[in-house]
Amino acid sequence: MSVKRKIILGLSYIALAWALMHFMKHEPWSFSEIAIAFNVDRSSPAISPMVADLKSIANAGTAARYQLSKNLQPDALLVQRAVEYLYPIRIVSQNAPVFAANTEVIPSNCAVLARRETVLAYVCE
Amino acid sequence: MFVNNQPFEEKLDVLWVTAAVLFAFNLINTAAWTIGFYLHPIVYCVAFSGILLTWRRSNSWVLVITLAIFLIIILGTSIIAWDARSIWFFHGKRIYIDGSLYSQLDKYPGWSHGDYPTLLPALAASVARAFGYWNETLPKLAVLLALSPVLVFFSRAFTSAALFNLWLTSMLLVCGAILLNGYVDAILALYCAAACVLLAEIYRSAFIRAANANNWLLHASFALILANILLLKNEGLLAALMLWVCWLPQLYRRSSKTIAWQLLGLLLPFLFYFVVWKLPLIQNQVTGDTFLPGNIDRLITRLKNPTELLELATTFARICGFYVGGLGLILAYSIHQKTGKQIIPGTIFICGYWAALYMIYLITPHSLTWLLNTSAERTWMVPNLCVVALGIYTIGLNKFQKRDQFSAFQSSDGAETMSSKISP
Numbered sequence: 205m206s207v208k209r210k211i212i213l214g215l216s217y218i219a220l221a222w223a224l225m226h227f228m229k230h231e232p233w234s235f236s237e238i239a240i241a242f243n244v245d246r247s248s249p250a251i252s253p254m255v256a257d258l259k260s261i262a263n264a265g266t267a268a269r270y271q272l273s274k275n276l277q278p279d280a281l282l283v284q285r286a287v288e289y290l291y292p293i294r295i296v297s298q299n300a301p302v303f304a305a306n307t308e309v310i311p312s313n314c315a316v317l318a319r320r321e322t323v324l325a326y327v328c329e
Numbered sequence: 330m331f332v333n334n335q336p337f338e339e340k341l342d343v344l345w346v347t348a349a350v351l352f353a354f355n356l357i358n359t360a361a362w363t364i365g366f367y368l369h370p371i372v373y374c375v376a377f378s379g380i381l382l383t384w385r386r387s388n389s390w391v392l393v394i395t396l397a398i399f400l401i402i403i404l405g406t407s408i409i410a411w412d413a414r415s416i417w418f419f420h421g422k423r424i425y426i427d428g429s430l431y432s433q434l435d436k437y438p439g440w441s442h443g444d445y446p447t448l449l450p451a452l453a454a455s456v457a458r459a460f461g462y463w464n465e466t467l468p469k470l471a472v473l474l475a476l477s478p479v480l481v482f483f484s485r486a487f488t489s490a491a492l493f494n495l496w497l498t499s500m501l502l503v504c505g506a507i508l509l510n511g512y513v514d515a516i517l518a519l520y521c522a523a524a525c526v527l528l529a530e531i532y533r534s535a536f537i538r539a540a541n542a543n544n545w546l547l548h549a550s551f552a553l554i555l556a557n558i559l560l561l562k563n564e565g566l567l568a569a570l571m572l573w574v575c576w577l578p579q580l581y582r583r584s585s586k587t588i589a590w591q592l593l594g595l596l597l598p599f600l601f602y603f604v605v606w607k608l609p610l611i612q613n614q615v616t617g618d619t620f621l622p623g624n625i626d627r628l629i630t631r632l633k634n635p636t637e638l639l640e641l642a643t644t645f646a647r648i649c650g651f652y653v654g655g656l657g658l659i660l661a662y663s664i665h666q667k668t669g670k671q672i673i674p675g676t677i678f679i680c681g682y683w684a685a686l687y688m689i690y691l692i693t694p695h696s697l698t699w700l701l702n703t704s705a706e707r708t709w710m711v712p713n714l715c716v717v718a719l720g721i722y723t724i725g726l727n728k729f730q731k732r733d734q735f736s737a738f739q740s741s742d743g744a745e746t747m748s749s750k751i752s753p
Binding site: 213216217219220222224226227228231232233234235237238240241242244245246247248249250251284285287288291292294295 | 404441467505
């Protein structure tokens with residue numbers, strides 16, 4: 205192999221090594237995340253505490269469908285994350301127990317099914 | 330100039346078989362989920378280990394190291410990106426939980442694009458099935474499964490170590506954060522780039538070698554990649570159709586028997602796509618939001634709106650300008666080296682894809698500014714990466730084109746070659 209070829213080959217390895225290091229530096233990964241990657245209940249930074257609480261209530265209950273209270277519905281991100289994270293439990297628009305923020309006032313004809321730090325679920329007669 | 334500077338030969342070897350088998354596994358896995366079965370990822374690992382048989386090649390260990398780094402990054406991040414969560418991996422979760430490729434066709438929820446193809450979601454479902462649970466990290470290993478066939482292919486296609494290193498470097502720089510975050514755009518770009526390189530090689534084979542050379546390996550690989558492209562993303566249909574149209578002219582001056590076999594073979598990917606994905610979509614009346622009524626009206630309105638036209642033009646220039654210039658240089662270099670003919674079909678595909686996306690942005694029912702901001706970088710990545718692949722292929726082609734022309738001239742079997750008819 206000529207010197208010219210060796211130089212070109214060497215430069216290509218250096219470029220690749222730089223690109224890989226640059227890539228690793230800009231990806232949001234960490235060794236601590238790898239350690240918990242295999243946990244069954246591994247969550248994600250994309251999941252807010254409120255969505256995690258929704259799942260906790262849904263897993264403890266028996267309902268297959270829930271709806272979000274009128275206060276929670278305008279929060280598009282919450283709706284989206286709830287739909288993804290809670291599946292196979294579905295988020296529907298009516299005729300199901302209601303998820304609401306813990307601070308919301310529950311109608312008098314409704315009974316609280318479960319309560320967590322940020323949210324609760326209630327069902328109405 | 331480069332070590333082992335040669336485009337790939339039409340010779341069945343371990344790497345080619347490994348790539349082809351992995352491409353086929355993607356399709357088998359997707360089809361298997363239609364009846365609730367799946368392909369265990371360990372089968373991928375066994376097939377991928379085929380490249381260990383070629384450990385003496387620097388490309389092989391460079392590829393293994395690169396994929397190992399990808400594995401670390403994938404395990405070190407959860408699924409965060411918007412489309413990855415709400416579309417691809419949500420569909421994967423539904424396939425895994427409901428045990429069917431078609432669970433998303435019930436249109437729940439409306440914003441999750443139930444019409445999007447499911448090659449990556451099906452792989453994610455297989456990973457989850459293999460581990461026995463769905464969490465927020467492990468299904469992302471599907472990205473690695475989807476990338477491995479095409480990277481094995483490139484390690485075989487760019488036989489020179491320097492060229493393969495250059496390709497991986499370029500791929501990392503062009504795809505960036507979108508490569509491993511669970512979006513399908515970078516994966517689609519890689520598959521289209523592979524198809525572009527194969528297209529050039531098919532034409533090289535047609536021009537330089539004997540006109541009736543079988544070269545079934547090239548066509549079979551092309552068909553496998555087309556089928557994968559179709560099942561990756563909705564844009565895949567556009568890409569596959571354009572690649573197919575660019576492939577057609579190579580049938581010129583072939584025997585009628587060859588034409589029949591090749592046409593049939595290259596229609597199979599579309600048939601597979603139609604049966605596995607498009608037909609169930611039609612039966613369940615699931616449609617996308619790209620081609621809605623009123624496209625012509627929206628097109629005319631946008632063409633009359635100089636602000637939007639300027640916005641689209643400047644975005645295109647910013648994202649694709651460098652690659653448009655690069656493609657011009659590649660063409661000029663190829664024509665100078667008398668290798669332009671095999672580059673032209675890929676060039677037509679790239680220009681056509683640029684133009685088609687431009688047209689899709691002109692007719693979109695969504696806000697143009699919003700759509701450009703959220704998708705232009707990703708969607709135009711496909712033709713841009715194809716330019717890079719074609720450029721690297723062209724560099725590698727130079728020496729061996731001359732060698733092939735010499736071989737064709739020296740051919741002692743008297744076979745008339747297309748090169749003698751067509752080459753200047």
